[in-house]
Amino acid sequence: TRGIGRGIGRGIGGQISNSRELRRNWGQINNLNAIPTNCPSPTPKHDTIQAPNPIKDDRMARLPRICPPGIPQHIIQRGNNRSACFYADEDYSRYLATLKEQAEKYGCAIHAYVLMTNHVHLLMTPEADGAISSVMQSTGGRYVKYINKFYERTGGLWEGRYKASLVQTERYLLTCYRYIEMNPVRAGMVSHPAEYQWSSYRANAQEEENDILTPHEEYLRLGQNPRERALSYRELFRYQLDQGLVDEIRAAINHELVAGSSRFKDEIAQASQRRTKVGQPGRPRKNDCIREN
Numbered sequence: 001t002r003g004i005g006r007g008i009g010r011g012i013g014g015q016i017s018n019s020r021e022l023r024r025n026w027g028q029i030n031n032l033n034a035i036p037t038n039c040p041s042p043t044p045k046h047d048t049i050q051a052p053n054p055i056k057d058d059r060m061a062r063l064p065r066i067c068p069p070g071i072p073q074h075i076i077q078r079g080n081n082r083s084a085c086f087y088a089d090e091d092y093s094r095y096l097a098t099l100k101e102q103a104e105k106y107g108c109a110i111h112a113y114v115l116m117t118n119h120v121h122l123l124m125t126p127e128a129d130g131a132i133s134s135v136m137q138s139t140g141g142r143y144v145k146y147i148n149k150f151y152e153r154t155g156g157l158w159e160g161r162y163k164a165s166l167v168q169t170e171r172y173l174l175t176c177y178r179y180i181e182m183n184p185v186r187a188g189m190v191s192h193p194a195e196y197q198w199s200s201y202r203a204n205a206q207e208e209e210n211d212i213l214t215p216h217e218e219y220l221r222l223g224q225n226p227r228e229r230a231l232s233y234r235e236l237f238r239y240q241l242d243q244g245l246v247d248e249i250r251a252a253i254n255h256e257l258v259a260g261s262s263r264f265k266d267e268i269a270q271a272s273q274r275r276t277k278v279g280q281p282g283r284p285r286k287n288d289c290i291r292e293n
Contacts, residue, residue, distance in 0.1 A: 077159075080158060085119070091147065098143055099212065102142075109214035112200045114198065121183060164253070173218045175249065181199050206230060
């Protein structure tokens with residue numbers, strides 16, 4: 001059995017044999033966007049100066065995150081412009097090692113994950129308000145420094161801030177487990193989730209050693225011992241995910257809302273005074289977040 005601990009050890013202490021080639025290729029890619037210095041500046045066709053169109057600043061729409069302790073959250077962070085975030089096995093291992101370190105530091109339990117080529121899915125439960133934000137900021141920042149240094153590049157790596165949605169434990173949590181671990185299959189990278197190395201499936205379904213994960217109580221209810229739980233969990237993958245739940249989970253994470261029942265969403269809305277369901281565009285009316293159906 002290939003444990004994740006062994007992969008992480010290789011990621012931290014190992015060296016990439018073809019690192020020079022990777023760096024050279026990276027430099028060539030960057031040079032494709034370089035503008036020759038001897039090119040003349042374009043001249044406008046008209047002398048009239050037109051005012052630029054107003055640019056929407058997404059930061060103005062940002063609201064404080066909802067991060068109640070003890071409630072799981074589905075996290076996704078994408079590469080800038082959907083570009084790759086991982087280039088070699090050591091990169092995946094380094095990210096996981098850093099994530100584990102920061103999750104332990106700030107108090108977050110990681111239940112499931114998948115590292116795709118250009119984005120990351122995580123399922124975590126915070127012990128304290130703001131813990132997930134601290135984990136993601138610290139992990140992302142450290143990983144970018146590693147990538148920039150190793151591949152001799154500069155600039156950011158991630159596409160803005162991460163997205164997050166609260167996940168109701170009953171019915172939705174194990175579905176979110178499967179949604180995350182089935183990503184490589186939906187992307188056509190593998191035919192079965194066990195074939196993909198950089199996810200939590202082998203640990204949750206095949207008892208592979210993984211010191212990053214903390215099983216959620218809902219997962220622990222699947223059996224009396226690790227073998228029973230892994231068997232019950234594998235059985236869940238014999239059936240296709242309910243498309244309605246998949247769409248709901250996807251909408252919740254894309255809009256940073258809540259994946260759960262209407263009652264659960266209303267409870268979160270009342271506690272946070274935030275909209276928890278997909279509604280009409282525009283500024284919500286007073287108490288909309290509570291009255292929405």
